[in-house]
Amino acid sequence: MDRADESFRKRLEEERERLMAELERLGVMEQENPGYSTHIADDATEVFENAKNQALRQNLQRLLGQVNDALAKFDNGTYGLCEDCGGRIDRARLKALPYATLCLQCQRQRERL
Numbered sequence: 129m130d131r132a133d134e135s136f137r138k139r140l141e142e143e144r145e146r147l148m149a150e151l152e153r154l155g156v157m158e159q160e161n162p163g164y165s166t167h168i169a170d171d172a173t174e175v176f177e178n179a180k181n182q183a184l185r186q187n188l189q190r191l192l193g194q195v196n197d198a199l200a201k202f203d204n205g206t207y208g209l210c211e212d213c214g215g216r217i218d219r220a221r222l223k224a225l226p227y228a229t230l231c232l233q234c235q236r237q238r239e240r241l
């Protein structure tokens with residue numbers, strides 16, 4: 129593993145910390161503000177906030193999963209390799225998206241399907 133890979137790993141670890149802190153913050157907010165159960169059901173703002181938090185939480189969890197998958201690849205030595213063709217993912221692409229699992233070509237191919 130070279131130095132550049134190490135810097136991607138560090139970024140992924142930082143990203144994981146950030147995502148987990150964010151999820152925890154959302155969880156605390158929901159405990160302080162239990163929503164539906166104790167409030168009047170037709171409080172539209174409340175319902176909207178809950179839906180928004182839920183969407184945000186799902187998004188964070190999905191990202192966290194991707195970050196964890198990428199970190200696991202460091203351990204089995206497949207980080208930076210495309211899951212479809214097995215080729216090296218472009219460095220510039222990893223810089224923009226450290227948890228990318230496909231090379232640009234394969235990504236484009238999937239998007240076309």
Ligand SMILES: [Zn+2]
Binds near residue numbers: 212213214215233234
């Ligand atoms: Zn590929």
